[in-house]
Amino acid sequence: MHVSELSAVPEWLPEHLGGEGIEELYPPQADAVDAGVTEGESLVASVPTASGKTLIAELAMTASVARGGKALYIVPLRALAGEKRAEFETFEQYGLTVGVSTGNYDSDGEWLATCDIIVATSEKVDSLVRNDAPWIDQLSCVVSDEVHLVDDGHRGPTLEVTLAKLRQRNPGLQTVALSATIGNPEILADWLDAELVDSTWRPIDLKKGVHFGQAIHLEDGEQHELGVRDGEKPTAAIVRDTLDDEGSTLVFVNSRRNAEAEARRLTSTVEGALTADERDRLADIAAEIRDVSDTETSSDLANAVEEGAAFHHAGLASDHRELVEEAFRDRLLKVVSATPTLAAGVNTPSRRVVVRDWRRYSGEAGGMEPLSVLEVHQMCGRAGRPGLDPYGESLLLAKSHDELDELFDRYIWTEPEPVRSKLAAEPALRTHLLATVASGFAGSRSGLLEFLDRTLYATQTDEGGRLERVMDSMLDYLVANDFLERDGDDLTATSLGHTVSRLYLDPMSAAEIVDGLEHADERPTALGLFHLVSRTPDMYELYLRSGDREEYTMIAHEHETEMLGSVPSEFEERWDDWLSALKTASMLDDWASELDESTITDRYGIGPGDLRGKVDTAEWLLSAAERLAGELGLEWAPAVREARTRVAHGIRTELIDLAGVRGVGRKRARRLFENGIEGRADLRDAEKSVVLGALRGRTKTAENVLENVGRSDPSMTDVEPAGSVAVAGDGSDENDQSSLGEF
DNA sequence: GCACACACATCGTCTGCCTATGGCA
DNA sequence: AGACGATGTGTGTGC
Missing domain, CATH: 3.40.50.300 (P-loop containing nucleotide triphosphate hydrolases)
Structure with a gap:
């Protein structure tokens, strides 16, 4: 047509x-x-x-x-x-x-x-x-x-x-x-x-296959010798082979660590294929990457990028990811090793795709579980760049002849799984039943059933009783926690229920927060509040690593009086969750105590992207907590607000006023404070030379800051910075605000 | 015979991803 | 379950 x-x-x-x-x-x-x-x-x-x-x-x-x-x-x-x-x-x-x-x-x-x-x-x-x-x-x-x-x-x-x-x-x-x-x-x-x-039609042909030993076996029966060198890993051999054809490769692996290790290894394969011009441009990108954050993850990434390879996973800051994606699309990066982030995300096609790991650890299963066919197909689908490649090729890796056969059976010749609705699960219904009643889509139990009849679950299931059972038990929960009121068949949302629904909180999170705040006898500390929101189901947990158990058990004892709600005993089942929430809380507390990003990522074994994510979520949950406190007439709303502001900006209490000025983040606020400017009022009255000195002699920055604080004469013309303008050699004031939390 | 480098074995450790408020100084 | 990486052990080489 x-x-x-x-x-x-x-x-x-x-x-x-x-x-x-x-x-x-x-x-x-x-x-x-x-x-x-x-x-x-x-x-x-x-x-x-x-x-x-x-x-x-x-x-x-x-x-x-x-x-x-x-x-x-x-x-x-x-x-x-x-x-x-x-x-x-x-x-x-x-x-x-x-x-x-x-x-x-x-x-x-x-x-x-x-x-x-x-x-x-x-x-x-x-x-x-x-x-x-x-x-x-x-x-x-x-x-x-x-x-x-x-x-x-x-x-x-x-x-x-x-x-x-x-x-x-x-x-x-x-x-x-x-x-x-x-x-x-x-x-x-x-x-x-x-x-x-x-339809299975594609604008460019996609050939799927499996690599084993010296050869690539494609689904159409074609075989292709690879010439694997001595001691060379299959992935490296494939990348090298693609490179001979001037193509790039995307490698999917099953953990962040593997992604980083693979990228590092592959630099030696890729490096030789770079032109001088490409090297220059990659060096620029590496510099941009280092500017995003000064963590170890960031510098590891920059080092790999300089040599034409990169890794990609959710521990990276989003600016990191964008830089990598762009450089890969521009064909500067010859190979990217990635976790599933890249398969679902923005469009990053590649000549070849290697699905190196087809099993992934799962805590529930207690071992490695095979990826779904759909997921593997999604990864493979990234092969072949429209208009650039004659065809795309995606390869799985086999270590034995048996595995070769298994991979063909499991992924190459197999249709993706059918999609199944997951609606009949407690957390999902807890949230959506409340929202459905609160926003007027149903006003009774029978109305809810009618509404649920419009979902995929109803279309799909032949087991109607299950949904109804879970629904009733979740309705009991919502009524018991004062989110809903029941009168016979009729259901109405309480004012608390309305608030929770509008705040987009999981009712269980709201119940936890309400309980914690209601039972606080003294003004809650920031750590206590961080812990409260960290243990809600809306915050996903940091892993407890070996040694953490002892460390955080000690911290728990030290700060026992600050903790909101009941402290479980070490022998209770919820102890581990409670402890890992404490680890998260302690990380947030470090951030709100102005610790360096790199110290935090190092101490907690996370990437800059994780830190940003956690800070973001904490900020959101604390605003919600503040609203709930107001709604219930609890006296602790100001304490919650203070904790929220501190975590949002990553600052101690005394900087709260200063950090409210646009253009002033944790670092600038701290330097102003050290120079005797302790609040907005001071900033409005301060000697310009002092302000300029505190902002490291950056005229433009100082002018903006003064303008934002509402000073009528922000001009810095002819002003000399006072005090030691410790430019400390790096001069990277742009990076000054740290990469987090500034919108 | 000794120092050192390198290859290989062993053991402990660790394990994907993502979204969401609201209203104001 | 299985890969990585830190640590330990064994082997070979050169002086």
Whole structure:
């Protein structure tokens, strides 16, 4: 189908697509049009990655907007929201407006209401529904990207419930669900009353295979000798072979440590293939990486990048990740070894993909578990760059002949698993039952059952009793904790219940926080509050490593009086969880005591990305705690607020006032304080020369700071810095604010 | 015969990912 | 369960 044959799309679209080099639709796209996506028909598209799913969404959304509607594009990751926005922004020249709403980034609420296309994460959409965003009712088209994630035990139910709510609120809503190839797309189509496009077509050929010994065995029967050198690991041999063909390789491994070790090893394979120009550009990127953070992780990454290799995992700061992704797309990096972050995240295609480890440790299983077929296929799907490579190749590694056969059976010749709803689980229902009642989607037990009937779970299960059983036990829990009131069949949310739902807290987290704050006899300390929020289910835990048990048991005894709620005994089952929450709390306390980022990451065995994540979550939970304290009329709200501000900026109490000034973070605040400027009032009255001296003679910075604090004459012209302008050689004042917590 | 470097064996340790508020100085 | 890396042991070489 040619783009000029498209019906019901805005008139500018065919030409626009032509301008992007799109003349002929890919077969799945043509099928989608035949099924009526441009005419408002709901659709499930189960197609491989990189085979034009986004265009299907764009056809549906622009057509819907042209008819006077409004479209919502739901993504699973924040990082993808940015990527999609950039793609949709090309429509702005035709008068469409695009807005983004995620946890860390929000277009202005009123402006969102006027946007034609809104991009948001599923949790954000859920939250917007709970908080009655006015534009929800105006939606005419919703696109759900990576909808197979409804299978995810933790986040899947949110997507499932949110889609059900949107469809209930808006019966005419066009639903376009985009999925990876899965075993049972018909059930999704059934659930969403949608047409189905199920295709394995790809714009570039993908050859899957297994490496064993000296050879690569491809699925089409082709074999390829590799010439593995003496003592060379298979991964290195494959990377070298790809390099001979001027291609790059993506290696998936099963742990962060493995990712880092593999990258380090592969530098020796890759290094020789770099041109002088590439070396220069990589050196620049390495410098940028070092600027992001001065932790060991950061410098290890920079060292590898200088030699053309990199690792990628969630311990990296997001700036690190972006730098790596970009350098890999620009073909400067010849190999990246990554944990699954990269398989699900932004688009980073590669000539070859190696799935080095196909088993991963699982605590519950007590050992290594094989990856799902879907997951391996998602990784393999990253092979082949459209327009650059003739084909993509993805390889699994076998260590024995038996394993070779097993891998073919397990992953190459096997369809992905069917997707199954995970809604009938306690944590999911606890949260979503409360939200469903609180936001008015159901007002009784029977109403809830009716609502749940609109979910995938109901479409899928033949065991209706299970959901009902879990539901009843969760309703009991919600009533017992004063989130819901029950009167016969009727259910209403209490004012506390409403608050919890709007705050987007897991009710169990809220119950824990309320209990801790209600029973505090004295003003809680920061450590006590950090521990309180660290032990809620909304904060995931740090691992206890060997030696930690003794160390934190000692700390627990030392600070016993500060701890909120009952302290379990060492022989109770919840002791370990309680202790690892203490480890998290102690890490937050270090951060809020102005310890260096590198000291903290070193002490707790984490990466800069982990620290940022924990700080972020703590900040969010403490704001929620502050609201709960206010709601319940508890006297500790100011203490909670103080702890929140301290962790948000990473500062001790005495800097709170200064850090409230935009442009002043933990380091600048501390230096101002040391120079006798102890608060905003001081800053307004201080000698300019002192301010300039404290800010290391940075004129521009000093001017901005003075302006932000509301000083009428911020100019630093002709001002000489006072005192010792300890520029300390590095002069990297940009990095001064530390990489954390500054938005 | 000794010092040193290197190869190999042993033992202990550790193990993926991600989202979420709201309103103001 | 199994890989990494730190530590320990054994072997070979050169002086």
